[in-house]
Amino acid sequence: xxxxxxxxxxxAKRARRLERKAAGLCVKxxxxxxxxxxxxxxxxxxxxxSKRSYEARREADRQRYSERRSLGICTxxxxxxxxxxxxxxxxxxxxxxxxxxxxxxxxxxxxxxxFDGAAQCAACSVxxxxxxxxxxxxxxRRQQYADRRARGKCVSCEAPSPGAARCEPCARKHAESSGxxxxxxxxxxxxxxxxxxxxxxxxxxxxxxxxALCLAFAKLSRDEVEVIVDAxxxxxxxxxQW
Numbered sequence: 001x002x003x004x005x006x007x008x009x010x011x012a013k014r015a016r017r018l019e020r021k022a023a024g025l026c027v028k029x030x031x032x033x034x035x036x037x038x039x040x041x042x043x044x045x046x047x048x049x050s051k052r053s054y055e056a057r058r059e060a061d062r063q064r065y066s067e068r069r070s071l072g073i074c075t076x077x078x079x080x081x082x083x084x085x086x087x088x089x090x091x092x093x094x095x096x097x098x099x100x101x102x103x104x105x106x107x108x109x110x111x112x113x114x115f116d117g118a119a120q121c122a123a124c125s126v127x128x129x130x131x132x133x134x135x136x137x138x139x140x141r142r143q144q145y146a147d148r149r150a151r152g153k154c155v156s157c158e159a160p161s162p163g164a165a166r167c168e169p170c171a172r173k174h175a176e177s178s179g180x181x182x183x184x185x186x187x188x189x190x191x192x193x194x195x196x197x198x199x200x201x202x203x204x205x206x207x208x209x210x211x212a213l214c215l216a217f218a219k220l221s222r223d224e225v226e227v228i229v230d231a232x233x234x235x236x237x238x239x240x241q242w
Contacts, residue, residue, distance in 0.1 A: 029042055
C-alpha cells in the first residue's frame with residue numbers, strides 16, 4: 001500500500017475512533033464501554049497482546065528496516081529509493097503531513113493539541129526522550145562518517161567526493177553556516193569620556209546623546225575631553241539602523 005493510501009486509511013480509522021468515543025462506545029468493537037475507550041474484554045485482550053507481542057513487533061520492524069536498507073529500497077513502502085532510507089514520494093508525503101500538522105497546531109505524531117508552538121504534545125515528547133539514546137546516535141554518526149570517508153563519499157549527502165569530506169555544495173553550505181563565515185558580530189557601540197587634564201573617566205555611555213549630556217553636566221568642552229568609542233570594526237561596513 002502506498003503512503004497516500006495508508007494516510008487515507010489512518011484518517012478513516014481516526015474518524016471512526018472519535019465517533020465511537022463521543023458516543024460512549026468501545027473504539028474497537030463498538031460495544032458499550034461506560035465512557036471508557038475500550039470495553040472490558042477488549043481492554044483485557046489489548047493488555048495480553050501488548051505484553052506478548054510488543055517486543056516481537058519491534059524486532060520485526062527492525063528486521064524489516066535492516067533488510068530494506070540493505071537492499072536499497074524504501075523502508076516505508078518498499079519501492080526503489082536509490083540507497084536512501086525512503087523514496088522521494090514517501091519523503092514528500094511525510095514532509096507535507098508534518099507541515100500540515102504544524103500549521104494546524106497539533107502534534108506531528110498523534111495529532112493531539114500542542115501548546116506554545118511545540119511540534120509534539122507532552123506525552124509524545126516524554127516518550128521520545130525516554131526512547132532516545134544520544135550516545136548511540138553519536139556513535140552511529142561517527143561510524144557513518146568514517147564509512148563514507150573510507151568510500152570517498154560526501155559525509156553529508158553521500159555524493160562522490162574523492163579526497164574531501166564533503167562535496168562542493170555541502171562544503172559551501174557547511175561553511176556558510178559556521179560562525180567563521182559570518183564574521184565578527186556587530187554589537188552596540190559604547191562611549192567613554194576621558195578628561196585630558198585629570199584622566200578621570202565618565203561612562204561608558206550607550207549613545208552620543210548621553211555623551212553630550214555628560215559634558216553638559218560636568219561643564220566640560222569638547223576640547224577638554226577625549227571620547228573613546230568601543231564599536232566593532234564591521235560596523236562601518238553595515239547600513240545604519242535608521
